[in-house]
Amino acid sequence: GQQLNQSPQSMFIQEGEDVSMNCTSSSIFNTWLWYKQDPGEGPVLLIALYKAGELTSNGRLTAQFGITRKDSFLNISASIPSDVGIYFCAGQLFQGGSEKLVFGKGTKLTVNP
Amino acid sequence: DTGVSQDPRHKITKRGQNVTFRCDPISEHNRLYWYRQTLGQGPEFLTYFQNEAQLEKSRLLSDRFSAERPKGSFSTLEIQRTEQGDSAMYLCASSRRKNTEAFFGQGTRLTVV
Numbered sequence: 001g002q003q004l005n006q007s008p009q010s011m012f013i014q015e016g017e018d019v020s021m022n023c024t025s026s027s028i029f030n031t032w033l034w035y036k037q038d039p040g041e042g043p044v045l046l047i048a049l050y051k052a053g054e055l056t057s058n059g060r061l062t063a064q065f066g067i068t069r070k071d072s073f074l075n076i077s078a079s080i081p082s083d084v085g086i087y088f089c090a091g092q093l094f095q096g097g098s099e100k101l102v103f104g105k106g107t108k109l110t111v112n113p
Numbered sequence: 114d115t116g117v118s119q120d121p122r123h124k125i126t127k128r129g130q131n132v133t134f135r136c137d138p139i140s141e142h143n144r145l146y147w148y149r150q151t152l153g154q155g156p157e158f159l160t161y162f163q164n165e166a167q168l169e170k171s172r173l174l175s176d177r178f179s180a181e182r183p184k185g186s187f188s189t190l191e192i193q194r195t196e197q198g199d200s201a202m203y204l205c206a207s208s209r210r211k212n213t214e215a216f217f218g219q220g221t222r223l224t225v226v
Contacts (some may be wrong), residue, residue: 103155
C-alpha cells in the first residue's frame with residue numbers, strides 16, 4: 001500500500017529552537033495535512049495544503065506542499081514546551097478516487113525548557 | 114460546532130466479546146471516516162461514508178468488523194468476537210467534502226484481555 005516516509009522519527013530540542021520535519025512519498029498527493037497528537041487524544045489538525053508549491057502559516061507553524069506533489073515539510077519556529085507531542089503528516093492520493101488519508105509514522109517532539 | 118464526538122473513550126473487553134463504538138461527526142459534514150491506530154504508528158484507514166453510503170473499505174476491515182451510518186449522521190463501528198490484536202485506538206473523523214480538512218474525535222481506546 002501507499003506509504004509516507006516521515007522524518008525524523010524523534011527530535012529533542014531546547015525551548016526557543018526552530019524545528020523542521022518532512023514527509024516524502026513515491027505517490028502523488030492532492031492534499032497534505034499536518035496533525036499534532038497528544039497521548040491518549042485524537043490528532044488535531046494544524047495546517048492543510050491543497051496546491052503544489054503552496055506555503056501556509058498558522059502562527060509559529062509553516063508548512064509547504066512540494067512542487068512534485070510527493071513531499072511536504074512542517075517548520076515550527078521558536079518552540080515552546082507545549083509543542084511537545086507527535087506530529088503526523090497525512091496525504092490524500094491524487095488518483096483512484098480514494099478519499100482515505102495515508103499517514104506517516106509520526107515525529108515525536110520533545111522540548112526541554 | 115462541538116467537534117467530532119466519540120463514545121466511549123475507553124473500553125476493556127474480554128476476548129470473544131462484541132463491542133460497539135459510536136461517532137457523532139461535525140453536524141454539517143457529510144463524510145465520516147474510521148481509522149485504527151496502534152502504538153507507535155500513524156492512523157490506518159478502515160472505512161468511510163458519504164452520507165449513509167459506505168463507499169470504501171480497507172482490507173484491514175475483516176469480516177468481524179462492521180460499520181453503519183444509517184441516517185447519514187452518527188456512525189457505529191462494531192467488532193464481533195474480539196481478539197487481542199484488535200486492541201488499539203479507534204478514531205473517527207469527518208469532513209465537509211472531498212479534499213478538505215478532516216477533523217478527528219478523541220478516539221476510543223479498546224483493550225482486549
